[in-house]
Amino acid sequence: MTAKPSILIKQLILVGHRKNYITSFNPGVNIIYGDSATGKSSILELINYAFGSKGFIYEREIETSVKYLALEVALNGTTFLIRRDIFQPQKLVEIFQSSFDETHSVYPKLFAPDFSLDPGPDGYLSDFLLSTLNLPILKVREAPTKADSSMVRLSFRDLFKYNYLKQDDVGSKGFLGSGNWPLANKNKQTFKYIFNLLDSTITSLEEELGRITGQKTRLDNKFNSISEFLRETRFESSIELTDSRDELSRQAVVLEEHLISINKSIVSDNISYQFLKSKLSEVSSEIKLHNASSERNLAAIERFSRLKNDYLVDVEKLKSISEAKALIGEISHESFACPICENAVRLSDVGESYQIDESKNVTHEINSINRRIKDIDLLIQQERDKIGVAKSQIIDLRADEEKARRLLDLETSQSITPYLAERDGVSAELATVREKLKQVEENAKIRRQHRLLYEESESLAESILKLTEKLRDLRKAAPSLDEVRQTLGDLLFSYLEKVNIKDRTDISISKSTLLPVLRNRDYGDITSGGLRTILSIGYLSILFKLTFYRDANLPAFLMIDTVGKYLGKTQTQYSDTDKSEDVREGVTDPIKYKNMYSYMLSLAETAEDQGITCQILLVDNDVPLDVQRDNSGFIVAHFNSRGENGLPLGLIDDAHLHQ
Amino acid sequence: MNKLPFVIPDRDINLNLGLVLLIFENVGLSARGIPLLNNERISVFFYLIKNPTILQKTLQRYGKGTVVLKENETASVSSISVNLDSLFDRSWTKALVKHLIARNLIETTYRQKEGFLYKLSRKGELAASSLKSEYFSRIRYFLSELKSLKSESTSNINKMLNQSFREE
Numbered sequence: 001m002t003a004k005p006s007i008l009i010k011q012l013i014l015v016g017h018r019k020n021y022i023t024s025f026n027p028g029v030n031i032i033y034g035d036s037a038t039g040k041s042s043i044l045e046l047i048n049y050a051f052g053s054k055g056f057i058y059e060r061e062i063e064t065s066v067k068y069l070a071l072e073v074a075l076n077g078t079t080f081l082i083r084r085d086i087f088q089p090q091k092l093v094e095i096f097q098s099s100f101d102e103t104h105s106v107y108p109k110l111f112a113p114d115f116s117l118d119p120g121p122d123g124y125l126s127d128f129l130l131s132t133l134n135l136p137i138l139k140v141r142e143a144p145t146k147a148d149s150s151m152v153r154l155s156f157r158d159l160f161k162y163n164y165l166k167q168d169d170v171g172s173k174g175f176l177g178s179g180n181w182p183l184a185n186k187n188k189q190t191f192k193y194i195f196n197l198l199d200s201t202i203t204s205l206e207e208e209l210g211r212i213t214g215q216k217t218r219l220d221n222k223f224n225s226i227s228e229f230l231r232e233t234r235f236e237s238s239i240e241l242t243d244s245r246d247e248l249s250r251q252a253v254v255l256e257e258h259l260i261s262i263n264k265s266i267v268s269d270n271i272s273y274q275f276l277k278s279k280l281s282e283v284s285s286e287i288k289l290h291n292a293s294s295e296r297n298l299a300a301i302e303r304f305s306r307l308k309n310d311y312l313v314d315v316e317k318l319k320s321i322s323e324a325k326a327l328i329g330e331i332s333h334e335s336f337a338c339p340i341c342e343n344a345v346r347l348s349d350v351g352e353s354y355q356i357d358e359s360k361n362v363t364h365e366i367n368s369i370n371r372r373i374k375d376i377d378l379l380i381q382q383e384r385d386k387i388g389v390a391k392s393q394i395i396d397l398r399a400d401e402e403k404a405r406r407l408l409d410l411e412t413s414q415s416i417t418p419y420l421a422e423r424d425g426v427s428a429e430l431a432t433v434r435e436k437l438k439q440v441e442e443n444a445k446i447r448r449q450h451r452l453l454y455e456e457s458e459s460l461a462e463s464i465l466k467l468t469e470k471l472r473d474l475r476k477a478a479p480s481l482d483e484v485r486q487t488l489g490d491l492l493f494s495y496l497e498k499v500n501i502k503d504r505t506d507i508s509i510s511k512s513t514l515l516p517v518l519r520n521r522d523y524g525d526i527t528s529g530g531l532r533t534i535l536s537i538g539y540l541s542i543l544f545k546l547t548f549y550r551d552a553n554l555p556a557f558l559m560i561d562t563v564g565k566y567l568g569k570t571q572t573q574y575s576d577t578d579k580s581e582d583v584r585e586g587v588t589d590p591i592k593y594k595n596m597y598s599y600m601l602s603l604a605e606t607a608e609d610q611g612i613t614c615q616i617l618l619v620d621n622d623v624p625l626d627v628q629r630d631n632s633g634f635i636v637a638h639f640n641s642r643g644e645n646g647l648p649l650g651l652i653d654d655a656h657l658h659q
Numbered sequence: 660m661n662k663l664p665f666v667i668p669d670r671d672i673n674l675n676l677g678l679v680l681l682i683f684e685n686v687g688l689s690a691r692g693i694p695l696l697n698n699e700r701i702s703v704f705f706y707l708i709k710n711p712t713i714l715q716k717t718l719q720r721y722g723k724g725t726v727v728l729k730e731n732e733t734a735s736v737s738s739i740s741v742n743l744d745s746l747f748d749r750s751w752t753k754a755l756v757k758h759l760i761a762r763n764l765i766e767t768t769y770r771q772k773e774g775f776l777y778k779l780s781r782k783g784e785l786a787a788s789s790l791k792s793e794y795f796s797r798i799r800y801f802l803s804e805l806k807s808l809k810s811e812s813t814s815n816i817n818k819m820l821n822q823s824f825r826e827e
Contacts, residue, residue: 309731316794317668323792324677328762365668 003466004547005133006613007163007557008074012046013100014066018654021066023637027613028604031627033620034639040619041167043637044559047071047617048164050082052113052125052157055089062086065654072100075132077613078459089113092120095128097452105441107449115153126156134463135159135553137211138204140189158190162554165540167561167619171533173576178515178524191514194543194554195484202474209467216460223453230450238451241444248437255430259423266419273411280404287397294390297383304383308376311369318366470551485509491542492516499534499595502585515539529566529577530587537563537596545603548612556607556614558600563620567593594624601627601634669709672758677790678708678798679755683765683779684787685802686809694768694776700813701777702752703820708801716823723807726800759783 014021023032023043032040042059049056050071058066071082081103083094094108109122122128130137139151161176169175177183192198236244489508496504496518506520515523516535523539526532540558547554566577568588586592600616607614617636628635668674682704687696696704707714711732718725756777759765764783768776779787790799808816 306736309735312731313735313794314668316792316797317671317674320677320790320792320794321668321671321674323790323795324673327786327789328673328676328680328764 003076003134004612005135005553005555006074006076007133007555008613008615009047009071009617010074010079011070011072011100012043012050013070013072014046014062015068015070016065017067018065021653025615025617025636026634027615028608029601029616029618029634030636031618031620031623031634032637032639033623033635034637036621040637040639041561044164044166044561044617044619046086047559048160049086049089050084050093051129051160052093054114056086058086070100074613075129076134078132080132083108084113090117093125105445105448106452107445115155126153129156130159131212131463133555134466136193136205136208136467138193138198138200138208140193140198140200154190154193158186159193159554161187162190162194162540162543163557164559165536165561167565169536170560170562170565171529171531171536171574171577173524173532175523175532175536176515176539178513184513188514192481194552195481196470196474196479196551196553197481197484202471202478205467205471205474209464209471212460212463212467216457216464219453219457219460223450223457226450226453230447235446236443238444238447241440241447244440245437245444248433248440252430252433252437255426255433258426259430262419262423262426273408276404276408276411280401280408283397283401283404287394287401290390290394290397294387294394297387297390301380301383301387304376304380308373308380311373311376315366315369315373318362318369321362473551481511485511485514488542488546491545492538495538495542495599496534498599499538499592501531501534501592527578528581528585528587529574530568530582531585532577533563533566534587534592534596538599541600541603544614544616545606548607548610556612558615559617559619561619563596563618564593564622590624594626597624597627675751675755676758676764677795678705679759680764680779680783680787681790681795681798681802682708683777683783685799686805687778689810694778695809696778697774697776697813698749698752698756700816701756702749703813703816704802704805705752707805707820708798711801713820713823714801714805717819718804718807720822721808721819724804726804729797 008027009025011025012023032043034040039059042062045053045056046069050069050073056069066086069084069086073080073082078097079099081096081098081100083096083103085091090113092110093113094110096103096106096108098106109128110120111122111125111128112118112120113125115124115126127137138154140154141149142152173179176187177185189198193201198204485508492509493504493507496507503519506517508517509515510517510522513522513524516539517523518526518531518535523532523535526535537560540560543552543554544556544558546552547556565574566582566587582588597618600618604614604616623635679701682701683696686704687694689695707717711726711728715726715728717723756765759777760767762782763780764786765777766780768778770776808819811819
């Protein structure tokens with residue numbers, strides 16, 4: 001038995017302007033439930049869009065909040081990150097072989113999402129998905145009964161119809177194209193493809209084998225050429241690059257720490273700088289004081305000198321008095337007659353205006369003034385001495401000042417300038433190291449890309465092996481449609497028994513439509529909407545189950561939007577049902593609803609037991625209480641449109657905050 | 660006022676008489692020997708010789724030569740603040756003149772325009788020429804430069820003097 005194709009969604013990420021909106025998923029059953037208009041259906045639609053649907057109808061919240069869509073998914077065990085622009089469906093889809101967080105470390109492949117567009121550099125999305133899942137890429141006849149009918153590709157989108165049951169399609173009369181001949185036909189071809197029932201299967205598979213083999217050869221050549229080239233250019237190996245990166249990272253850390261310690265040192269050495277600075281200002285103020293007192297000394301000297309000069313003049317005058325007295329003669333106290341008017345002129349009144357001195361007074365006075373002059377000279381000399389002392393003190397202080405200033409400059413240049421120089425040096429070195437690191441990481445990316453070629457070749461080798469086995473099996477025992485129908489019919493019976501619907505008779509798979517038959521009534525003829533819901537969900541579930549037991553070209557992956565449709569749980573927009581029939585069938589019976597959930601839960605359990613990777617995503621307005629209680633771990637998202645109980649408002653939970 | 664316990668040289672009668680004699684000796688007569696000095700003129704010259712800084716200023720202002728002053732004439736306390744009172748006290752001048760006349764040191768004449776004019780007598784000339792102390796010599800030097808103002812009218816000299824004061 002060859003390994004089974006598997007799709008395992010890990011995360012749906014809406015990369016937004018303000019934040020990323022992430023929904024994470026687990027293997028097995030995942031339940032998303034809540035009020036209407038909270039974005040539950042959008043989650044499934046977005047997954048569908050990532051897998052190449054034609055477009056996504058987005059609400060305003062998404063338009064204003066979201067930049068693009070990213071889906072982290074494991075295909076046959078390998079993790080990929082699918083990135084697609086929500087607003088431009090024609091744009092190429094990017095696929096990184098990495099997780100969401102590691103996309104920077106690999107180069108993406110670019111695919112066109114639709115066959116109607118020009119292929120991307122790496123082809124079409126559908127081809128990528130099918131080949132990664134190891135599913136054969138075939139062409140089918142448009143009109144199978146006509147031998148010369150043109151061949152059309154069977155795309156991933158055709159297959160995905162069996163993996164995704166949209167809300168409109170649940171219990172719908174047009175389920176899987178029922179009532180629409182071209183659609184129904186295409187789906188029948190797909191059904192046959194799933195079970196390797198196509199007439200052309202073997203030839204197609206042989207063609208496929210040839211194609212893949214050729215692909216591998218080309219890939220091997222490419223890998224070898226590149227290996228040679230990398231060798232010739234002495235490109236570092238992955239190990240060397242990892243070592244370089246580790247070494248450079250380590251260096252960067254050391255340098256960063258060094259920078260931090262340098263900055264710390266600059267700050268701490270400021271203390272000795274401050275001390276010198278204060279010393280310097282102390283000396284400077286002392287010098288100022290001395291200068292000020294010298295100024296005062298000079299002013300005093302001037303005053304004294306002026307006074308001395310006055311004294312000197314006085315001395316001269318005094319000497320002159322003696323001389324004059326001798327020459328001019330004594331004052332007489334006579335009176336004489338004025339020669340002009342004959343009046344008596346008395347001389348005694350003259351004495352009143354002027355001083356008349358005794359000669360010994362004059363000598364006495366001269367001596368006294370001379371003494372005073374001597375005193376002043378002493379005072380002047382004292383002041384001069386003071387100035388002299390101050391001058392020499394200033395000289396000393398200036399020397400101190402000079403020394404302090406030199407030390408300060410020295411301190412600055414010794415302590416800060418070399419630090420600054422050092423810091424510049426370290427910064428430059430750090431920049432260089434970071435630059436080298438970037439280069440190394442780029443080179444590592446190239447190496448990884450190179451490695452991917454090898455891995456791709458290996459997986460192609462596996463595909464070739466599987467395909468060869470498949471062909472062998474098919475040649476040995478070609479499956480028949482009848483046999484498949486038979487097996488499915490049995491599975492359908494036990495499903496309906498599990499759900500416990502009434503009147504479980506004449507249950508089979510129609511030969512013509514390949515759709516369920518109940519009480520010999522084709523699916524499309526059943527009037528009870530609720531019953532159709534049960535049957536449509538059941539149909540996909542049993543196909544899902546069948547892949548466990550036989551080789552089928554269908555991944556064990558199922559998305560159902562609104563399990564409870566027509567089962568008394570949905571809004572009135574869905575009215576294509578015979579209400580009385582619904583009542584008769586008892587579709588609103590909660591136990592039936594619970595049984596459906598139980599069936600799907602047991603599917604997941606079985607898969608787990610057998611080591612098969614499977615995933616079921618269920619969206620509903622409500623969930624049976626038992627399920628809520630017992631399996632709360634399966635509930636992946638629970639929304640409440642009013643935010644009751646602190647639940648998120650929906651997929652975009654912060655749009656209302658940024659109206 | 661007479662019996663002050665200390666001497667003010669400037670106020671001594673003999674000193675001032677000597678000064679007046681010197682004034683007469685140097686600026687008393689015109690070139691033709693006509694007396695020039697009346698009370699007013701004596702006051703003015705008297706003031707000038709007692710305040711050498713003003714003397715220097717006045718001479719310089721009117722381009723009438725200059726005197727070279729010694730340090731003790733410029734850098735003294737008196738030279739800083741100039742006292743104008745003496746200029747306007749005529750009684751001093753009159754008293755001095757009286758005294759000189761009493762000693763027969765000066766003679767008087769009268770002219771209608773200028774009033775009483777004086778000149779040195781023979782005795783006065785002798786006395787003046789004998790005044791040789793350092794101070795008197797210095798005054799003589801000042802007066803020799805003042806000779807350039809000898810022929811100026813009194814009102815002119817007063818004007819010059821006023822200008823110098825204004826500059827202070």
